[in-house]
Amino acid sequence: MSTSLTGTTALITGASGGIGAATALSLAAQGASVALVARRKDRLDDLAARIRATGGTVLAIEADIVDRLQATAAVEQTIAAFGGLDTLVNNAGIMLLGRVSLIEPGPVATELFTHIRPEILEASREAFANATLLHAEDIADTITYVVSRPARVVMSEVLVRPDGSQW
Ligand SMILES: NC(=O)c1ccc[n+]([C@@H]2O[C@H](COP(=O)([O-])OP(=O)(O)OC[C@H]3O[C@@H](n4cnc5c(N)ncnc54)[C@H](OP(=O)(O)O)[C@@H]3O)[C@@H](O)[C@H]2O)c1
Known part of the structure; x- marks a missing residue:
């Protein structure tokens, strides 16, 4: 079945929980191939299994995106696996409540x-x-x-x- 994101690829940082995991499931359900990025690989693997079980295409990448090399490698790995990158959901992080305007x-x-x-x-x-x-x-x-x-x-x-x- 072709859905709205069939043929596209997405990388979601912070995909091991919360908004990132929900977003990965949602984009995959619309047909996107999704790369899941976070530090807790066990959680990424569980989510990847859920996505694969519904017929989705998924790649789990353990990376700490604070480390520029790891962040770059995650993008490169995604492009190598999926042949491109259409959507970046740069969601990983903690909520720093500061004077940001x-x-x-x-x-x-x-x-x-x-x-x-x-x-x-x-x-x-x-x-x-x-x-x-x-x-x-x-x-x-x-x-x-x-x-x-x-x-x-x-x-x-x-x-x-x-x-x-x-x-
Ligand atoms: N929840 C809210 O009320 C709220 C409101 C507004 C905005 N936000 C923003 O929405 C985003 C997601 O929030 P959430 O509520 O889903 O938070 P969450 O449940 O704590 O999830 C945060 C995700 O970020 C990942 N992460 C954290 N540091 C990372 C790092 N250095 N490298 C790679 N991955 C990292 C965590 O995975 P690992 O620990 O496995 O690496 C986890 O998957 C955050 O940027 C947050 O600031 C949240």
């Missing part, structure tokens, strides 16, 4: 637009047809504001949109 700018008038491919430029023109472009200084202001809050205040996500944008 995500600042997402809308379109900003910088040299970026001279560096991107024409078709993407065309799509972004349509999306931002009636929008005013932001200035680089608008984003700089936002960053400065976010990082200068009192210690008790953490701003985790800021979306900066130009006036008139539709998104």
Whole structure:
């Protein structure tokens, strides 16, 4: 049976439990060949057996992704086994609760637009047809504001949109 991810490959880090294991099962159920990466190989092997039992294609790779060589080797092993890599789910990790802020700018008038491919430029023109472009200084202001809050205040996500944008 052909499903939405048949013929594609995915590598999931942190696949020995939690969200990573569930994601590996889900992608495999949609037909993706999945490479499972984590440090606890016994757990990867158990999950690989479950996926194989349902007809899936799977590779279990023991690696500590903090070690760049092991992380690179895991990717290379996946490509060698499956002939390519379409999806990387870079999920491994522990939840570090710190002062991490995500600042997402809308379109900003910088040299970026001279560096991107024409078709993407065309799509972004349509999306931002009636929008005013932001200035680089608008984003700089936002960053400065976010990082200068009192210690008790953490701003985790800021979306900066130009006036008139539709998104
Ligand atoms: N659970 C939440 O509430 C929550 C909320 C927001 C975001 N997240 C994020 O979602 C991701 C998965 O979380 P989870 O709840 O599924 O956590 P989890 O159940 O603790 O699973 C973490 C996975 O990461 C792997 N891992 C940890 N360090 C690794 C390393 N150095 N190299 C290779 N694999 C490593 C662990 O496998 P091994 O120990 O076998 O290596 C395990 O498979 C994390 O990045 C977490 O920050 C979680």
